[in-house]
Amino acid sequence: MNSYGISLYLGTGIIKNTEIIKKAKDAKVKYAFTSLHLPEEKISDYNKEVEALLSLCKDAGIELIVDIGPRTIEKLGLPDIYSLKNTPITHIRVDYGFTNQEIADLSKDFHIVFNASTLSIDDLESLRALKVDFSKFSGCHNFYPKPLTGLSVDKVREINNRLHNYGVKTIGFVPGDKERRGPLHLGLPTVEEHRNNDLLEAVLQLRSLGQCDIILIGDVDVKEETWTKLKHLNENYIELEADIDEDYSYVRELIHHDRPDSSEYIIRSQESRGYATQGKPFEKEGVKPRVKGSISVGNIEYLRYSGELEIARIDLDEEEKVNIIGHIRNKYLKYLPYINDGMGFRFK
Known part of the structure; x- marks a missing residue:
């Protein structure tokens, strides 16, 4: 560290x-x-x-x-x-x-x-x-x-x-x-x-x-x-200003950490893997653009990955298996490439 x-x-x-x-x-x-x-x-x-x-x-x-x-x-x-x-x-x-x-x-x-x-x-x-x-x-x-x-x-x-x-x-x-x-x-x-x-x-x-x-x-x-x-x-974390749908406001409640095997495309919250076991529905909500800074949660179509929270590091193709729940504010997008190797982040 x-x-x-x-x-x-x-x-x-x-x-x-x-x-x-x-x-x-x-x-x-x-x-x-x-x-x-x-x-x-x-x-x-x-x-x-x-x-x-x-x-x-x-x-x-x-x-x-x-x-x-x-x-x-x-x-x-x-x-x-x-x-x-x-x-x-x-x-x-x-x-x-x-x-x-x-x-x-x-x-x-x-x-x-x-x-x-x-x-x-x-x-x-x-x-x-x-x-x-x-x-x-x-x-x-x-x-x-x-x-x-x-x-x-x-x-x-x-x-x-x-x-x-x-x-x-x-x-x-x-x-x-x-x-x-x-x-x-x-x-x-x-x-x-x-x-x-x-x-x-x-x-x-x-x-x-x-x-x-x-x-x-x-x-x-x-x-x-x-x-x-x-x-x-x-x-070992930074704060990211973000606009998040009220139905998913619970993601603000904890400090997330990117996986140690970082992806070049997305930040993957290690902690969010537990969301699927909390009885939350994660029903499919329809496809939305997945631009850089999009915050998403895997829906039921992602099977055992349902509930996993991700942030797009770059513009990505639309994805039926995720629900777009919010976006990182523009002035904080520049920090996304550096959240890796287990570093933490919290939404504010």
Whole structure:
């Protein structure tokens, strides 16, 4: 199951970060990214701010992925990176300055996060020779503040597939939709196409097309409705606005999940297979157009498939064996391709 999270920055200030972390906890966020060596952030009491941020995340049950450079250890007044064992930090991103042997040693105490784009096959093979546990490693893609510098979804998938072959989890970023981080304020996506796109669609694309295991919002804050969407994602479903015939309003009562063996043509509700055992008639109601976004229920002509709920991913031929009971609203149709592999959805 995928995980979804946020980013936190010292420059945002402890008061606002406290508010953001509370929202993140309510949204069941499991991960947050932060960097402790951003040159543009001027922090008056660096150690105090860092300690407060770490404490807030620990209390909220959020695993903090910390981007650390050599100067960070010095600024924190620690003798070496191993001293971080005495802090709440569990995930450290190491971009440079460490040998593979040092990284293997660090992985005994921390979850190691690499730069996904610069981690080579030679590095992976070297680490394998050192008998590391790759379940304690992740590859984190960069976010790209400057327009036209981000990756393509295809490139992200290519890198992720290589890392997955070694059992390494992958992490990517989407931009926020409320307060974008400076100095450019132009979004912090991994994929360039996502810079000004719908946030939920960007998340679903990174999950489904990009094959990212963990998807984080790179910017400072998001809209209130996005926090709700983030909570739903962490519960493995999304909401779809739909118009549904009153006789079939019961389909709104539960969260449906697409079958793990996803079809390219329809979304099939696993839960709806139980409807046929509830004594509902599902009599044939006449043939209607079955366009993209049509919600249908199998009628008595579908025999043991009677009662199964489906959503058309594309325009389909008319079908006598199904009753068209409603339609997904147009602005939500773009999400249909990404509801797959057991992901959930609920009608609203």
